[in-house]
Amino acid sequence: MAHNLEKGTVSNRDVRIVMSVMSNEDVQIVLDQQKLERGEEAVSSWSKFLRKLEVPHEGKALSVLRNPDLDPIAVPDRTWGFWSFFAYWGLPNFSVATFSTGSALLALNLNVQQSIGALVIANVLIAALTILNSNPGIKYRIGYTLDQRMIFGIYGSYVGIIFRVGLSIVMYAFLSWLGGLCVNMIFSSFSLNYLHMTNTFPESVPMTRRDCISFLVFQLIQIPLSFVKPRKANIPSIVTCFMALFSIIGMMAYLISKNGGPGPYYYEKVTLSTSERSWMWLFAITLWYSGISTGVANQSDYSRFSSNTTASYLGMFLGIVLPGTFVSLAGMLCASACLELYxxxxxxxxxxxxxWLDDSYSAKARAAAFFLGISFTGSQVYLNMTQNGYACGFDLAGLAPKYINVTRGTLFVQLISWVVQPWTFFNTNSSFLDAMSSFGIFTTPIISINVVDYFLIRKRKVSLLDFYTLSPIGLYWYWHGVNLRAICALLCGLSLGLPGLVYSTNSSVKVNQSMMNFFDGYFFFIPLISGATYYGLNLLFPYKHNRNGKDDTVDYFNCFTEEERTARNMMALENENHNILQYFEADDISVSDIDETMNDPKVKRNNE
Known part of the structure; x- marks a missing residue:
C-alpha cells in the first residue's frame, strides 16, 4: 500500500519514513542529484554571467541533467484526452503536405484505388507503432529526451537527440515554406496587385518577392507561440484541425461537382506486373510513413499529457487512420478534377x-480564398509548432538543461530555420523532396529499440530517479554513460538504409538492387534488424542492475495519482516542493542522522 508523509515541517521522523523504503543506492543517487543541483559557487565574473543565463525554474530543481520542462508531468497537467490526440495526428494529415501526397503515390504508377489501399495499410501499422512507442510517456510521464537516456544511456542519449534536432530544423523550415504559400491565399484575397505581384529578385534567387513576404509573415506568426506551454496547444490544434477538414471537404465537393465527376486519374488502370506492384505498395507505405516518422518517434513528448489511457490510444489510432486516408484521397480527386477542368x-x-482568382476576381472567389487561407494557415502553424517547434525545444533542453528550456529551444529552431533555405526545395533541382522519403531511416531504429527495451527488457517498469544522476551506480549509466547494445543496434539498422538514400538522391551512382529494395521497404525491415539486434545483444550480454525492470519505491517527482502509487507499491511525497532532496537539506537533519537511519535493522532488511 502507498504511504503518505505528514504535511508540515520536515522532521527526523519524516526522513525515517522515506528512507525505510529506500535502498543505499537510492540515497547515494539522491545525494548526487543534490550535488548537481547545487553546482559550484559563482565566484568569477564568467560563472556569475553563466548563472544569469540559466533558465527560469521558479525554485524547482535545475542541473546539467534537469529543468522543469524535463521533469515527469504532474497530475494537474494531464489535460489531453481523445480530441487532443485526434487533433495532434489530424494536423499532419489536414495539411498541404498530405493533400499533395497523391502526386508522389501516382508517380509510382499506382492508380487512386491502389494508392488508397496502400495508405490504409500504412496508417493502421503506423497507428500501432505510435501507440506502442507512446507507452513510456503515458505510464511514466516522460518525454523523448528521457526515453533516449533510458535506451542509449545518460551520455549516449545525445545521439538520438541530435538526430531529432536535425530533422526538426529541416522539417520546420519545410513546413514554414508551405505555410507561407497558405498565407498567400489570404493576401491574394485582399489585393489583386498582390496576386499578380511581379518579381524583383535576381534570377539567381530561387523565389519570388510574393513568396518571400508570405514566408516572413508566417514565421512572425509562429514566434509568439514559442512562449505558450506545449500542453496548452491542444485546444487551438483541435479548432484549426476541424477548420482544415471542412475546407478540404468544401474544395473536393466544389471541384467534383463542377467537373461532373472525379476526373481521369480515378479511372486509370495499373500496368505494373504483380512483382512490381508489390514493391510499389511497399515503397508507398514507406514513403507515407517517412513524412510523419519524426512525430512517431517523439510521441512521448505529448503522450505524457494524457488524462485517460484508453481515450488517448483511440485518439491516436483514429487521428492517424481516418484523416490520413481521407485527405490523400481528397487531394487526388481534386487534382484529377482540376486536370479535366483547367x-x-x-x-x-x-x-x-x-x-479561381485568375478566372474571376469576384467576391465569391475572394471569400473562398480567404477562408481556405485562414484554415490551412492555422493548421500549418499548429502542425509545425507541435511536430517540430516544441519538439525541437524539448530536444535542445535535453542537451543543455541549465540554459535551454522549451521556449528558448523553440525560438532557436525558428531563427535557424532560415539557414535551411526551404525555397530551394521547391524552386530548384534540389534532391530534398527525394531525400524526404529517407527521414525514417534515422528515427525508425530508435523507435524499434525503444519499443523492445520498454516491453521486453524492462517489462514495462522504469526507474525515474536514475534519469537525473551522473553517478556510475545509476541505472542508465551503462558503460561510461553509453549503452553500447543500443548504439550497435542503431548502427545496424541505419547502415543498411543509407545506401538507398544515396541512390535516391544521386542518379550517377550505380544501384545495388538488393539495397534499394531494402530502402523501399525500410519501414518493415529496419524494425526487424534493429529490434532483433538489440534484443539479441541483451540476451548475450545482459545488463545486470538491481533496479532494472523495477519501479521506484518513492514517487520522487509527485507525478502519479494515489491509485497509481498503490498499484506500484510506491510511497508518496506530499510536500510543498515535491522533491526528496529537501529532506536531506533540512537544517535539523545531519549526516549522522542519515547514517543512523541507514544502519537501522529494519532499513537494512528492507534494502536487502
Missing part, C-alpha cells in the same frame, strides 16, 4: 485558389 493537375490548395 488542363493542369493542381496538387496544393494555393494553386487551386490562384486559378
Amino acid at each position: 488542363g493542369t493537375a493542381y496538387w496544393t490548395p494555393d494553386e487551386m485558389v490562384a486559378q
Whole structure:
C-alpha cells in the first residue's frame, strides 16, 4: 500500500519514513542529484554571467541533467484526452503536405484505388507503432529526451537527440515554406496587385518577392507561440484541425461537382506486373510513413499529457487512420478534377485558389480564398509548432538543461530555420523532396529499440530517479554513460538504409538492387534488424542492475495519482516542493542522522 508523509515541517521522523523504503543506492543517487543541483559557487565574473543565463525554474530543481520542462508531468497537467490526440495526428494529415501526397503515390504508377489501399495499410501499422512507442510517456510521464537516456544511456542519449534536432530544423523550415504559400491565399484575397505581384529578385534567387513576404509573415506568426506551454496547444490544434477538414471537404465537393465527376486519374488502370506492384505498395507505405516518422518517434513528448489511457490510444489510432486516408484521397480527386477542368493537375490548395482568382476576381472567389487561407494557415502553424517547434525545444533542453528550456529551444529552431533555405526545395533541382522519403531511416531504429527495451527488457517498469544522476551506480549509466547494445543496434539498422538514400538522391551512382529494395521497404525491415539486434545483444550480454525492470519505491517527482502509487507499491511525497532532496537539506537533519537511519535493522532488511 502507498504511504503518505505528514504535511508540515520536515522532521527526523519524516526522513525515517522515506528512507525505510529506500535502498543505499537510492540515497547515494539522491545525494548526487543534490550535488548537481547545487553546482559550484559563482565566484568569477564568467560563472556569475553563466548563472544569469540559466533558465527560469521558479525554485524547482535545475542541473546539467534537469529543468522543469524535463521533469515527469504532474497530475494537474494531464489535460489531453481523445480530441487532443485526434487533433495532434489530424494536423499532419489536414495539411498541404498530405493533400499533395497523391502526386508522389501516382508517380509510382499506382492508380487512386491502389494508392488508397496502400495508405490504409500504412496508417493502421503506423497507428500501432505510435501507440506502442507512446507507452513510456503515458505510464511514466516522460518525454523523448528521457526515453533516449533510458535506451542509449545518460551520455549516449545525445545521439538520438541530435538526430531529432536535425530533422526538426529541416522539417520546420519545410513546413514554414508551405505555410507561407497558405498565407498567400489570404493576401491574394485582399489585393489583386498582390496576386499578380511581379518579381524583383535576381534570377539567381530561387523565389519570388510574393513568396518571400508570405514566408516572413508566417514565421512572425509562429514566434509568439514559442512562449505558450506545449500542453496548452491542444485546444487551438483541435479548432484549426476541424477548420482544415471542412475546407478540404468544401474544395473536393466544389471541384467534383463542377467537373461532373472525379476526373481521369480515378479511372486509370495499373500496368505494373504483380512483382512490381508489390514493391510499389511497399515503397508507398514507406514513403507515407517517412513524412510523419519524426512525430512517431517523439510521441512521448505529448503522450505524457494524457488524462485517460484508453481515450488517448483511440485518439491516436483514429487521428492517424481516418484523416490520413481521407485527405490523400481528397487531394487526388481534386487534382484529377482540376486536370479535366483547367488542363493542369493542381496538387496544393494555393494553386487551386490562384486559378479561381485568375478566372474571376469576384467576391465569391475572394471569400473562398480567404477562408481556405485562414484554415490551412492555422493548421500549418499548429502542425509545425507541435511536430517540430516544441519538439525541437524539448530536444535542445535535453542537451543543455541549465540554459535551454522549451521556449528558448523553440525560438532557436525558428531563427535557424532560415539557414535551411526551404525555397530551394521547391524552386530548384534540389534532391530534398527525394531525400524526404529517407527521414525514417534515422528515427525508425530508435523507435524499434525503444519499443523492445520498454516491453521486453524492462517489462514495462522504469526507474525515474536514475534519469537525473551522473553517478556510475545509476541505472542508465551503462558503460561510461553509453549503452553500447543500443548504439550497435542503431548502427545496424541505419547502415543498411543509407545506401538507398544515396541512390535516391544521386542518379550517377550505380544501384545495388538488393539495397534499394531494402530502402523501399525500410519501414518493415529496419524494425526487424534493429529490434532483433538489440534484443539479441541483451540476451548475450545482459545488463545486470538491481533496479532494472523495477519501479521506484518513492514517487520522487509527485507525478502519479494515489491509485497509481498503490498499484506500484510506491510511497508518496506530499510536500510543498515535491522533491526528496529537501529532506536531506533540512537544517535539523545531519549526516549522522542519515547514517543512523541507514544502519537501522529494519532499513537494512528492507534494502536487502
